[in-house]
Amino acid sequence: MTITEVKTHLIHVAIPEASRVESGAGLKLARQMCLIELKTDEGISGYGSPSGPFDLPLLRRIVELFTRHLLGADPSHVAHLWHCIYHGEVSRNLGNRGIGVAALSGVDVALWDLRARALGVPLFELLGGRYHTGGVRTYASSIYWDLSPGQAAEEALRYVEKGFTAIKLKVGKEPRQDIERLKAIRKSVASGVEVLVDANQSLSRSEALGLLPALEDLGVxxxxxxxxxxxxxxxxxxxxxxxxxxxxxxxNLYTRYAFSDFIRQGAIDVLQADVSRTGGFTEVRGIVEAAAVSHLDWNPHTFNDVLTTVANLHLVAASPHPAMFEWDVTHNELMTKLIKQPLKVRNGQVAPPADPGLGVEIDWDFVASHPWSGEVSIGLGYGMRR
Ligand SMILES: [Mg+2]
Known part of the structure; x- marks a missing residue:
């Protein structure tokens, strides 16, 4: 089997004003993705997507740079192709962190999708077989800044009623308000429900150290x-x-080398390497092993679209790390409408699709009706204003 065509589809879906959310990562205006399609001479295609937000035309241009390695190549030689692209185009040209690695991640996912589709097996089988046999535990991501303590508690309760056993709260704008919202949430949900917090890098060192004792007291x-x-x-x-x-x-860390700096210095407990951003399956499998060897956890970030989510889900399903899987509960049509049979969380758990490859069927009518035409996806948030 050889790759005959490399295509990118740029997709834009606006978020209705009432459903926009703001955190230390900025104000989300839209959901966007660069859907990568690798076509082959056997009529099978593989799909992947870099986990953004990144500039879409820049992603398209970068994937075009990779094409000279991909056209005519056998997609089963995925490790070799990864190294040709990383050393040929990324580390020497685009830089070893950031958008080049993310673009490579989307291509790598599409190559693995092709391999598994060609073999007729779901990706989790190719990655080691299903480890989390009863499904993967999810957490609701996330409760945002603009809610009062009472509203945050109500929203947390709604997620618990839907079956979630873990919830994430965005913090980092005003630590005293963060603590009030956390206290209200802790009071409203049962003690068995885990509460996670995410500051999106918006705290200073002293602010984070100052907030830590309260997080300890509240069992975060x-x-x-x-x-x-x-x-x-x-x-x-x-x-x-x-x-x-x-x-x-x-x-926001890229490749195993960025994680190894944190591991060596005892500066991390949970590695959130995202398959669709950190380097694809080829790279993140190594990070998952590094976490295990260092007795640390790997729980990936995933928050862009259903392809990035399902890619991470397959590797989590095949991994012995305790599952705590990010589940986007914000308004995101790239999660709910991009594929014909959207993934469902039941009793707080989600299972990877059992069809070959990523196991999803893209709704091309949805893709055709949501073209990108120059819009930005992130407005200037608090973290960028100060
Ligand atoms: Mg985060």
Whole structure:
């Protein structure tokens, strides 16, 4: 089997004003994706998507740069293709962190999708077989900044009533309000429900260290992206200061080398390497092993579209790490309408599709009716204004 065509489809779906959310990552105006399609001479296609938000025409141009390695290649030689692209186009040209690695991640997912489709097996089988046999535990992502403590508690309760056993709260704008909202949520949901917090790197080192004792007292499960990912020493200080709360980061780290710096310095408890951003299955499988060897957890970030989500889900399903899988509960039609049979959370758990490859069928009518035409997806948020 050889690759005969590399296509990209740029998709834009506006978020209705009443459903827009704001965190330290900014104000979300739209959902966008660069859907990568690899066609072959055997009539099978593989699909992947870089987990954004990234500039869509830039992603398209970068995938075009990769095409010279892909056209005419056998997609089963995925590790070789990964290295040709990484060393040929990414590390020497685009840089070893950021959008180039994300674009490579989308291509890598499409190559693995092709391999599994050609073999007629679901991806989790190819990645080691299903480990989480009863389904993968999810957490509701997320409760946002603009809610009062009472509203946040009500929203948390709604997720619990839907079957979620874990919920994430966005923090980092005003620590005193964060604590009030956390207290209200903790009071409203049963003690068995885990509460996670995510600051999207918007706190200073001293603010994060100052917030930590309250998070401990309130039994928070993890403290995600507390501070800038450039501050490894600050993460190490948080890891030394924490008792029960896990320090989580990784949605803005790229390749195993970025994670190895955190691991070596004892600056991380939960590695959030995203298959569709950190380097694809080829790279993240190594990160999953590194986490296991270091007695740390791997719980991927995933928050873009259903292809990025289902890619991570297949690897989680085949991984022995305790599952705590991010489930986007915001208004996101790229989760609910892009494929013909949307994934469903039942009793707080989700199972990977059992059809070959990623196991999803794209609704091409939806793709055709949501073309990107120059819109931005993120407005200037609090973290970018100060
Ligand atoms: Mg996050």
């Amino acid at each position: 499960y993890w403290f995600e992206e507390p501070i800038s990912v450039d501050d490894i020493e600050g993460h190490r200080m948080l890891c030394q200061a924490r008792r029960r709360v896990r320090i989580a980061t990784g949605e």
